[in-house]
Each structure stands twice: as structure tokens, then as C-alpha cells.
Amino acid sequence: xxxxxxxxxxxxxxxxxxxxxxxxxxxxxxxxxxxxxxxxxxxxxxxxxxxxxxxxxxxxxxxxxxxxxxxxxxxxxxxxxxxxxxxxxxxxxxxxxxxxxxxxxxxx
Numbered sequence: 215x216x217x218x219x220x221x222x223x224x225x226x227x228x229x230x231x232x233x234x235x236x237x238x239x240x241x242x243x244x245x246x247x248x249x250x251x252x253x254x255x256x257x258x259x260x261x262x263x264x265x266x267x268x269x270x271x272x273x274x275x276x277x278x279x280x281x282x283x284x285x286x287x288x289x290x291x292x293x294x295x296x297x298x299x300x301x302x303x304x305x306x307x308x309x310x311x312x313x314x315x316x317x318x319x320x321x322x
Contacts, residue, residue, distance in 0.1 A: 215245060220253045220305040222298075225242055227258035227284065241275060254306065255301045256280050262288035 220245045225232040236256065242284055244254045273282065281301070285294040 215247055218243070218247055218249065219292045219309050220301070221247075221249060221253070222255045222257065222301070224257040224259055224285075227260050233271075234274065237277060239273065240280075248307075251276070251279050252281075252304060254280050255298070256282045257280060258284045259293070260284060262286060 223236050223239050225236050225245070240254070243249075244251070249311075254272075256277065271282070272278075273280075281297075283294060283297040287294065
């Protein structure tokens with residue numbers, strides 16, 4: 215966890231108990247490491263053929279502020295890849311801005 219720049223939490227959206235578990239993971243890996251919500255990505259995975267409803271997942275605060283992506287690798291594998299790439303670009307941009315601020319503070 216030390217020096218982490220981002221957190222991806224993948225959970226089985228078809229198991230209701232996982233919704234409570236991700237609150238604990240969020241607390242440990244995001245809040246306690248003082249990461250911004252934009253540095254966290256939730257992936258609600260639905261097993262092929264589970265028939266899970268991809269639109270009606272109710273997350274409790276503060277999880278409901280996070281970027282949530284539904285995945286089903288059988289139906290739409292490209293969509294999850296594109297969302298993950300957007301997330302990585304955001305993390306890299308954030309790291310670059312942070313490094314630039316640090317360098318400017320050293321110079322001045």
C-alpha cells in the first residue's frame with residue numbers, strides 16, 4: 215500500500231456481501247492512504263450467464279462517488295479495457311502533475 219498512486223477494487227456484483235466488503239477495502243486502501251476518489255476504480259464483475267442487473271447497484275457513501283465500471287468479459291471485454299486505460303491515463307496525469315508541483319517547490 216505504501217506509495218500507491220491508485221487502487222482498483224474488483225468485486226463480484228452478484229454477491230450482496232461483497233458490497234459491504236468493498237467498504238472495508240476502500241477504507242484500508244484509499245482513505246487510510248489519503249488517496250483521492252479519482253485514484254480509485256471500482257469494477258463490478260458479473261459472471262457470464264449470471265443474469266445480474268448491471269444498472270441497479272446501490273453503493274453506500276462514500277463508494278457512490280467513485281468511478282464504477284460493470285464488467286462481463288464474455289459480452290463486452292473491450293469496454294472494460296477502455297475504461298481501465300482511461301483510469302491509467304488519469305493516474306499517470308495525476309502523478310505527473312504531482313511531480314511537477316514538487317519540482318517547482320524545490321526550485322522556488
